Amino acid sequence: MRDNRQQATETLERSLDSTLDSVDSAEELVVAVAQRAGFDEDDLMKIGMAVRESMVNAVVHGNRYNANKKVRFSVAHHGHRLTIRIADEGEGFDFENLPDPLAPENLMRTSGRGIFLIRSFMDEFEMRRLERGGTEVTLVKYMVSK
Amino acid sequence: MSVKLNTRQVGDVTVVDVAGRITLGEGSSALRDALRDMINKNQKKILLNLGEVNYIDSSGIGELVSGFTTVTNSGGQLKLLNLNKRVKDLLQITKLYTVFDVHDDEAHAVRAFQ
Numbered sequence: 001m002r003d004n005r006q007q008a009t010e011t012l013e014r015s016l017d018s019t020l021d022s023v024d025s026a027e028e029l030v031v032a033v034a035q036r037a038g039f040d041e042d043d044l045m046k047i048g049m050a051v052r053e054s055m056v057n058a059v060v061h062g063n064r065y066n067a068n069k070k071v072r073f074s075v076a077h078h079g080h081r082l083t084i085r086i087a088d089e090g091e092g093f094d095f096e097n098l099p100d101p102l103a104p105e106n107l108m109r110t111s112g113r114g115i116f117l118i119r120s121f122m123d124e125f126e127m128r129r130l131e132r133g134g135t136e137v138t139l140v141k142y143m144v145s146k
Numbered sequence: 147m148s149v150k151l152n153t154r155q156v157g158d159v160t161v162v163d164v165a166g167r168i169t170l171g172e173g174s175s176a177l178r179d180a181l182r183d184m185i186n187k188n189q190k191k192i193l194l195n196l197g198e199v200n201y202i203d204s205s206g207i208g209e210l211v212s213g214f215t216t217v218t219n220s221g222g223q224l225k226l227l228n229l230n231k232r233v234k235d236l237l238q239i240t241k242l243y244t245v246f247d248v249h250d251d252e253a254h255a256v257r258a259f260q
Contacts, residue, residue: 110208
């Protein structure tokens, strides 16, 4: 019998403050959507972590906790695909030349693993500079039938 | 819940029972402060029991690395105990699992300190 949850769609959009509370909220929101969509526990953990790391980047590195800057956040579930978009209003950065956290010279660094973990946990990950300023990331996870 | 830390002595080894979330903010800074405090008190053998850690993010991993480096550079040793699957997987993905001395038995871990 077809699982009707996998045919459902759900879309949520939020404008979030540049705070660590927003990081928690976004993660909880996405995990709830993903759970309703039918993702398993292992995928829920990976999705939650990827969203957390992306939100931290937006809040801490992009918007620098600036109360006047927002994080635009959306999560959409369509069929087997979960898409999350997170955009900050920061200065932008050179995301095409990020140091490899697995390189021996970087292994013992205390930071720099966030994007690597996002790429590890999600099926697709893109970053782009926004014309009006800031950076937007798109995270995609596909539900695999088991 | 953020993170809760309970410190106890087993011989000359300081065991830190860590519970909760080691994430950016309260969690990671609490761990950082605790390790710094131990180093200042010249506690050279530190065993972090992560058995009750249910969540760690890249900032938390950064604090483990920072703590390891600081303790080692001070002439001490820092080891890990009771990693759950989540923490273990993260350390393996980031190629840090083999950097740390990881144990799943406290008595064995305590004996491993030189």
